[in-house]
Amino acid sequence: MALLRRPPLAPSPAAAASLPHHRLHLATPHTHLTRPPPSCPRLRISAAPSLRPLRGIPSTRCHAAAGDPAPAPSQAPGGARAALVRVGEALSLGFPLWVASACALALWRPASFLWVTPTAQMVGLSFTMLGMGMTLTLDDLRTALLMPKELAAGFLLQYTVMPLSGYLISKLLNLPSHYAAGLILVSCCPGGTASNIVTYLARANVALSVLMTAASTFAAxxxxxxxxxKLAGQYVxxxxxxxxxxxxxxVLAPVLLGALLNQYMGRLVESVSPVMPFIAVxxxxxxxxxxxxxxxxxILASGLQVVLSVIFLHGSGFFFGYVLSRMLGIDIASSRTISIEVGMQNSVLGVVLAGKHFGSPLTxxxxxxxxxxxxxxxxxxAGVWRSMPPNDKQGA
Structure with missing residues (x-):
């Protein structure tokens, strides 16, 4: 971490108290940190390069050293908790591989997954959404009011581009009724939690991604x-x-519970958070x-048609999510975030709802x-955008 450069003369207590908390910049070879106010003698600075402050929101929150709990031995570098965190991150980054492997095994040996009951589906998804809620606080949810343009655009595109794309693609490809209903169902689901990870890897606006996922999830x-x-009723x-x-x-109850736990029982959330990626994946x-x-x-008999429809669906979400955001005058980093949010759905919610409320398992x-x-x-x-940093003033 870069060192703090003290000014030649220390300000008086009155002057120091008047310093605004938001005049703090990460140190680089060409910049420096202004001296923090007395209420923030030590700052905890995240190393994540993509966690940029949201446009229009001053960075006023800081953590004082006197109020920080002493780190537990398990949280020390190289400890068991640190190892769990690293393994959890590796699992999250390899998410497509694990899901593809499970689906391939299911085609080869279906009996390997037939033990899953509807109750187990509901419990598993609830725990996954609880983990998402634990990444939020009530303060995070309130910040949605401070950036209405980006959130409103993302929300509108989430629940227009994807549902309409699902409906039109099912018509164009003349999908069988149960496949069409399933495609429309997943297109009407909220943004997926994996979108937050992809946004981080793409060096886009992670805070906006979390808030967009939360907003679409609550509205789901x-x-x-x-x-x-409205869209699938004609099929089933x-x-x-x-x-x-x-x-x-x-969805709604577990996310709210997770946010409340994170707000009022931070120590408990911190102790269980390393295992949440295992549960989610x-x-x-x-x-x-x-x-x-x-x-x-x-699937083996007619799987190609389904795969093509899903490829077109998500391709449409990523493409129009970005293009329409730019047309609305949103900066590049936030437009990339909206593209990721619109293109990535909570597919597991679709699986659970299809199994519970639709007659055919094909849905x-x-x-x-x-x-x-x-x-x-x-x-x-994520790989492409990570190598192409935003080059406009707003997205930089």
């Missing part, structure tokens, strides 16, 4: 049942109230494998394929 209790019933019978109850149970892989295993023979197949497809898309985009 209403938007997913409403859009699915849809129970919007049943979808609303299930979505609230496995394992849940997604197992649930997708289960959806594939239940329909292995049908879950596009949702399972979607989990692999958007992860591959996102990984490729």
């Amino acid at each position: 209790a209403f938007m997913t049942p409403l859009l699915t019933s 019978a849809v129970d919007p109230m049943g979808l609303f109850v299930s979505t609230s149970q496995v 394992a849940t997604v892989a197992v649930l997708c494998g289960n959806a594939i295993a239940q329909n292995a023979s049908a 879950a197949v596009p949702c399972a394929v979607s989990s692999i497809c958007h992860s591959v898309y996102g990984s490729i985009l």
Whole structure:
């Protein structure tokens, strides 16, 4: 970490107290840190290069050394907790590989995943969403009011581009009714938590990504049942109230609980957070494998059509998410974030809802394929955008 350069003359206590907290810049060979106010004698600075402050939001929050808890022995570098964190990060980065491996195993040995019950699906997804909620605080959710343009654009594109793309693609490819319903269902789901990881790798706006995921997830209790019933009702019978109850149970309630735990029980969240990536990756892989295993023979017979439809769906989300954001005058980094958020769906939610509320297990197949497809898309985009830093004033 770069050292603080003290000015030649120390300011008086009154002058120091009047210094605004937001005049703090990361030290580089050509910049320096102004002396922090007395209330912030030591700053904890994140090493993540993509965690830029949100445009229009002053960085006023700091952590005083006197209020920081002493690090536990398990949190020391090289300790068990640090090892768990590193393994969790490795699992998250290899997310597409684990899901693809599970789906391949399900096609080869379907019995490997047929043990998963509907109750196990609900519990697994609930724990995954609880982990997402633990990354948020109530203060984070309140910051949504401070950047309405980016959040409003992302929210609007999330619930227009993807549902309309799912509907049109199912028509153009003349998908069978259950596949069409599944494609529309996953297109109406909120943004996936893996989008936050991809945004970080792409060096885009991570804070905006987290808030967009939270906003679309909270709204999913209403938007997913409403859009699915309107767009997929012509293919299969849809129970919007049943979808609303299930979505609230496995998405809204766990995320709210996680945010409350992070806000008021930070020590507990810090102790369990290293194991959450294990739960998330394992849940997604197992649930997708289960959806594939239940329909292995049908997928082998007509899987190409489903794969093509899912490829077109997510390609449309990534493309129009970026292009329309730029047309709205949003900076490059935030436009990349919106593209990732729109293109990546909570496919596991689609798998769970399809298995619970649709008559044919074939409805879950596009949702399972979607989990692999958007992860591959996102990984490729992250690699490309990481090597192309934003070059405009707003996105830099």
